[in-house]
Amino acid sequence: DAKTTQPPSMDCAEGRAANLPCNHSTISGNEYVYWYRQIHSQGPQYIIHGLKNNETNEMASLIITEDRKSSTLILPHATLRDTAVYYCIVPSRRGGTSYGKLTFGQGTILTVHP
Amino acid sequence: DGGITQSPKYLFRKEGQNVTLSCEQNLNHDAMYWYRQDPGQGLRLIYYSQIVNDFQKGDIAEGYSVSREKKESFPLTVTSAQKNPTAFYLCASSHRGAGNTIYFGEGSWLTVV
Numbered sequence A: 001d002a003k004t005t006q007p008p009s010m011d012c013a014e015g016r017a018a019n020l021p022c023n024h025s026t027i028s029g030n031e032y033v034y035w036y037r038q039i040h041s042q043g044p045q046y047i048i049h050g051l052k053n054n055e056t057n058e059m060a061s062l063i064i065t066e067d068r069k070s071s072t073l074i075l076p077h078a079t080l081r082d083t084a085v086y087y088c089i090v091p092s093r094r095g096g097t098s099y100g101k102l103t104f105g106q107g108t109i110l111t112v113h114p
Numbered sequence B: 001d002g003g004i005t006q007s008p009k010y011l012f013r014k015e016g017q018n019v020t021l022s023c024e025q026n027l028n029h030d031a032m033y034w035y036r037q038d039p040g041q042g043l044r045l046i047y048y049s050q051i052v053n054d055f056q057k058g059d060i061a062e063g064y065s066v067s068r069e070k071k072e073s074f075p076l077t078v079t080s081a082q083k084n085p086t087a088f089y090l091c092a093s094s095h096r097g098a099g100n101t102i103y104f105g106e107g108s109w110l111t112v113v
Helices: none
Strands: A009-013 A018-023 A033-038 A045-050 A061-064 A070-075 A084-089 A108-113 B004-007 B010-013 B019-025 B031-037 B043-051 B054-057 B064-066 B076-078 B087-094 B108-112
Touching: A009 A018, A018 A033, A018 A084, A018 A108, A033 A061, A045 A061, A045 A070, A070 A084, B004 B087, B010 B019, B019 B031, B019 B087, B019 B108, B043 B064, B076 B087
Parallel strands: A009 A108, B010 B108
Antiparallel strands: A018 A070, A033 A045, A033 A084, A061 A070, A084 A108, B004 B019, B019 B076, B031 B043, B031 B087, B043 B054, B064 B076, B087 B108
């Protein structure tokens, strides 16, 4: 997997936007960036993914820099239930086809406070 | 509801016993995976299967076995050869091919006493 670097922790006030950065400077041209989050004792939840263009869904927005070496996950209006560990992942590829190995690092612990 | 179902959620076993964790998906996904997570750590891949009747070892396959007789099912057996089996086990699935999202079940806690 392309190595990713995330800050270990971040705080955010409820109702404000949470901006979570990720560096992936060794990403290849055909590799996607995925974001997941995990609440304690639950399975990781898929949030969003992208290749080159910015993406938005009902949960979040993903901003990818033009050189693709970094990205930012944006939760536009954070709630207390968004408190979780957020993982930025660039999955392994083998022979041009992803075989699904997701390398979860330490992620960013996001704490949303009232 | 469509999704990935793992059972049981919590399991206690005596040391030396084999135990099988169930994983069923109704998402029509070809690929399925098993991960292990230790407290405060990231996920590590145990086994994965891209198609029925075929599976591959991941990074930490020793002491584990799997089968893939049906598309919907990918059970994991934790054998007595696994030295530290107490962990949180996560099953996942996806369509095959590049860029396909992997979805996870809710996990199974295995405690060996």
